Amino acid sequence: MFSSDYDPENITRILFRDFPTWMLIVFYIVAVIAIGVFLYGVWAQIRKYRRGVRSGAWTPFWPRFRNMVGTVLSHRTVKRRARMAGSMHAWIFYGFTLLFIGTSLITLDQDITGPLGFHFWYGWFYLVFGIVMDVAGVALIVGLLYMMYRRKWLALPKLDYTRPDREPGDPDYDRSGYRREDWAFLWTLIIIAITGFLLEASRVVWLQNEAIVWDVRWHAPVGTAIAYVMMGLGLGPEGGGDLRMGLWWFHGILALTFIALVPYTKVMHIFTTLGSLMARDPEGKRRMPSVDVDAEHIGVSHFSDFTDKYLLQFDACTKCGKCHEACPARAGDYPLSPRDLVLTLRELANDTQWKSAPPAEPVRVIGEGVNMVRPETLWSCRTCAACIEICPVGIEHLPMIVEMRRALVEEGEFDPMLQPTLRSLQKSGNSLGESKRKRPRWTRKLDFEIKDARKEPVDVLWYVGDYASFDPRSQKVTIAFARILNAAGVSFGILYEDEQTAGNDVRRVGEEGLFQALAEANIELLDSCEFKTIVTTDPHTYNTIKNEYPEFGGNYTIEHASMMLERLIREGKIPTPVELDYRVTFHDPCHLGRINGDVEPPRQVMGQLGLDLVELPRNRDNSFCCGAGGGRIWLGDPPDTKKPAELRAAEAAGIGGLDVLVVNCPKCLNMMEDGVKGTGNEDNFRVMELIELVEEAMGLSDDPAPDEDDETASETAASA
Amino acid sequence: MKILVTVKQVAALDDEFEMRDDGRDVDEDFFEEDLNEFDHYSVEEALLIKEAAGDDAEVVIVTVGDEDTDDALRTALAKGADRGIRVWDDSLADADGVAIARVLAKVVEREQPDMVFTGAQSSDFGSAVTGMALAGLMGWPHAAVVCALEYSPGDNTATLRRELEGGLEEIMTIRCPAVLSIQLGINEPRYASLRGIKQAKQKPVDELTLDDLGLSADSIAPASRVRRMYAPEKGQAELITGSAAEQASRLAEIIKELRGM
Structure with missing residues (x-):
């Protein structure tokens, strides 16, 4: 509190008090150089970015800007899956930002509005300002101390920067430079913050006899507390003055150096992350960049x-x-x-x-x-x-x-294993090296006929997909789904020989020309058929038709099988009389859960079936890929690697007393069955498709399928 | 400097198929057409030589076939060959390897290449005769089943390795120009992206008739004729599983059955 005896204009801090002129000149020269170095760096970085192809990723500007500001202020993305570190980063962020704004306000008052005759940094504003700065300084120091603790004592593997794609001895293997930079960053910031408080304290000691300073000392609470310690240690006004001068220069030069180095060091993330967050494509995980083939x-x-x-x-x-x-x-x-x-x-x-x-x-x-x-x-x-x-x-x-x-x-340079697959896709529209004619052959195992959507109108067009059509294990699921739809009285049809892969993996493997050709052919075919919605059991197909086909003029309502099953059960169209007494866990397909956010429908179906669902440690948006996507299912695994499916199976095995690992994707089924075998868990729990569980609950799965051996035998004879 | 590579569009059979009404071939509804597997390697070998020579060589792809075979030609062009030649006349419908070689010989005379590569054989008929016949007609040296090659454009000789029966290999020097039949595995063929194949439409393709080559239908009469094509009766096989005792009893059962006991 200050008494009304004082003119509020005198309640301020007199900058550069007792500085000889040469010191002022030196300081301004250093400051101008620092800002010059900073500006050059910013310009050079922007020049670097502008050498890229123009993306237009920052337009429309304002909605993107608002979005970015929201993300930054909430620290939502920083806190995700790292609560503590994220919160501490928020403390550093807010502390640093407030201190930076504070320093800028002083500069504004002193060097810009002041010379024009307008001052604002005095009186009540000055006093509140002091308290805010102290709180910001404490937040900054606490945050930095936590980060030091985290780096030193938590020793997180993710903070090890050695490259997994290099061998020790390679010139670019060791990234210890990054580690040194991290520490230099933390130390520099914390020293700036601490010397700021010491500077504040030394001023109180130095000017303790000036009532106008002393009376308002508690508006710099941290500095004043330290000042009492200094005085207790015997520091007098003169010593305080000397200390203030020394600290002033140390703090000032360090802070200016820090600013000068922003665009050249990791500090640049203050700016680059803002630009990146603004440019972020919210569809980036669903839709690969379009290109003129x-x-x-x-x-x-x-x-x-x-x-x-x-x-x-x-x-x-x-x-x-x-x-x-x-x-x-x-x-x-x-x-x-x-x-x-x-x-x-x-x-x-x-x-x-x-x-x-x-x-x-x-x-x-x-x-x-x-x-x-x-x-x-x-x-x-x-x-x-x-x-x-x-x-x-x-x-x-x-x-x-x-x-x-x-x-x-x-x-044309890639794993030779991929070539036959791509050539097969070029020739016959599937990745399994099979002929077009063979695609609908699984339907022979049904005791009813599936409508030909090319020839008659249907309510639901079922886009079957490659693995679901050809892979023997997935075919069982495909047949189950056909029986469920049939039993539920759904009017559905398929595209028979004319269906080709939707192309999700083709696009992700990088064969864009082939992807676009497939997409165009499929869209032309779909447009020639009469249907209301599309359904598919394959999340890859689901993703591509839903998110990538609109770019080529294909706009359809598409559901994943899980959504349709949930609805049919809820509406009572699928009776589930058989009680399933299984303890299960669920492996989210990436393309359904994380990529499209459809994490609930499969869980709802499991709930409807009365299954005892125990979640995997990594679930929903944090689900761990089975390893099949992006064309990897077509490639072999080098011997010195661990299959993601085996890592996932081991994760599932960690849940005790599990009966079934439920999957909801033909490729996951293929991978996870191998993963469970590869980890020796085949006697502990089974891998089942959600659709198979529905079939079992409906009491359909006991229907004898036509004898498979006969089928194989006749095929052999025909091809002999 | 020029390397000529002869390619063929072959038929890949579906695992269920029907024969044509005349019984001399498979109904074309039941196979898909593709560039001969061996030709991927011969084209690649020519391209590797061209690239090693700093592109200072022309790779010309030749095929004999109707316009449907443009796909095979374009696949080869998409990989990086410079231009293509396609020869067709309806009288070539029943052509055998020797007849095709007669046509190719005229193309070779016209193009004067420094080297001719063919696939070791075609993956549908597998006669492995075209390259050999072509060399014979030209009076050029020929090496079959080449599995390694050292050759630079302009060389008078090439050094190559050939696979022989019984796991043997031989290294030989051959005088150029020559006809080499290239074996699978000599290199790792590159992939022709669909985009590349489409863009290969821009590359020049000469479409020639027999007239253009100074040939008449009579002069390319096939040396052989297919009389009938059919799927032979297959013997039966059975995998016997189970314990030793179970296997033995099943075996005894089969023996009794076959002996009519």
Whole structure:
């Protein structure tokens, strides 16, 4: 409190008090240099991003800006799956931001509005300002101390930056520079904050005899508390004055150095993450970037092929490791970590794109050289979108990977195992090397005829999909689904020989030309049929028809089988008389749960069937991929890797007394059955499709199927 | 400098099929057409030589077939070949390997390549005769089943390795120009993306008739003729499983059955 004896204009801090003129000049020169270095850095970084292809990712500006501000202020994405670290980051963020605003206000008062005759930093404003700054300083220091504790004592594996795609001894294997930078960042900030408080304290000691300062000392509560300690230790006004001068310079130079280094160090994330969050494509995990397949070349093989958005995102990465932790390829010791991929590209950009003139030759990003992305890294991806989902700053790793795969496919350079698959897809529209004619052969095992949607109108067009049509294990599920729909009296039909794969995996493997050809052919076929909705048991098909076909003019209402089953059971169209007394757990398909957010329908069905559902530790948006996606189901697993499906099966085995691991996707079924066998769990629990459980509850599954051996025998004879 | 690669569009049989009414071939509804597997390797080998020479060589793809075979031709062009030649006349419908070789010989005379590659055989008929006959007609050296090759454009000789029966291999030097029949596995063929295949439509393809080559229908009369094609009766096989005793009793049962006991 201050008495009304004082003129409020005198209740302030006199800046540069007792400074000789030369000191003032030196300070302003240093400040101008620091700001100049800062501005040059910002400009050079923007120049780097602007060498990319224009993406237009920041328009419309205001909705994106509002969205970004909301995300940043709430720290929603930073807190996700890391409550404590996220909250502490929020303390640092708010502490730092307030202190920065405070310092800027003083500069404004002193150097801009002051010379024009307008001052505002005095009186009540000054006093409230003091308290706010102290609270901000404490928040900043507490947050930084926690981060130091976290780095030093929690020793999180995700904060280890050694590259999984390099061997010890490779020049770019060790990233200890990043670790040193992290620590330098923490120490610099905390020293700036602490010296700020000491400076505040030394001023109180120094000016303790000036009533106008002393009377309002508690408006700098932390500084005053420290001042009492200093005085208790015998520091007098003169010593306080000397200390203040020394600390002033130390604090000031350190803070200016910090500002100058912002655009050159990890501190830049203050700005780059804002840009990245604004540019973030909310559809990025569902829909791969569209491209003109008639263009000269497609995909990304050189830096000049990246859009400005991706170039900025390389610099937005804060190395937090959330994607590193979530990635199934990383967990299985494949040479991929989404974080390290982004950092690799950042380093290569800094090696090659920093100079004032753009590089004379386009800089190739895929290859075996230092800081280049290795093809095997790109082929390790499952496109499960775990990385893009959890990235707190909106980096779109998955589309980057697909873009680079496109370039590799164009060059014809990839795993030889993938070639027969792609050639089969080109020739007959399926990935299993089967003829078109064979696609509907599973229907022979039914004792009723499925309508031919090409020839007659149906309510529901069932898009069966590749694995569901051809894979022997999945066929059982396909047959079960047909029986359920038939029993429920649904008017449904299929496309028989003319159905081709919807192309989700084709697109994600990078064969964009083939994907677009498939999409166009499928849309033409669908448009020639009469139906109300589409249903599919395959989440990959579901995702692509729902999210990627509209780009090619295919707009349909599509449901995943789980949604349809939930509705049919709820409406009483599917009676489930058989009680299923199973303890089950559920493996969310990436393309259903995380990518499309449809986590509830399968759980509701399990609830309707009365199953005892125990959740896996990683579920819903944090589900762990079975390893099949992005074309990986077509590729072999190198011997020194762990199959994601086996890691997942082990996770399920951790739930005691489990009867069934429920899956809801043909590819998950294929992978998880292997995973359960591979981990020796086949006697502990079974893998079943949700559809099979519904069939069992309906009492349909005991229907004798036509003898399979006879069928095989007749096929053999025919082909002999 | 020019390498000529002859390719064929082959039929890939479905596992259920019907014969044509005349009984001399499979009904075309029951197979899908594709570039001959072996030709992926011969095209790749030519492209590798071209690329190693800094693109200072032309790779020309030749096929004999109707317009449906453009797919195979374009697949080869999409991989990086420079241009294509397609020869067709309805009288070639029943052509055998020797007849095709007669046509190809005229193309070779016209193009004057430094080297001709063919696939070791076609994956549908498998006669492995076209390359050999072509070399014979041209009077050029020929090497069959080549599984490794050292050759640069302009060389007078090529060094190659051939697979022999009984697991043997031989290394030989061959005078150029020559006709080489390329074996599977000599390289890792690249993939032709669908986009690439579509864009290969831009590449020049000469469509020639027999007249253009100075041939008449009589001069390419096939040396052989298919009389009948059929699926032979197959013997039965059974995998006997179970314990040793169960297996033995099942075996005894089969023996009794076959002996009519």
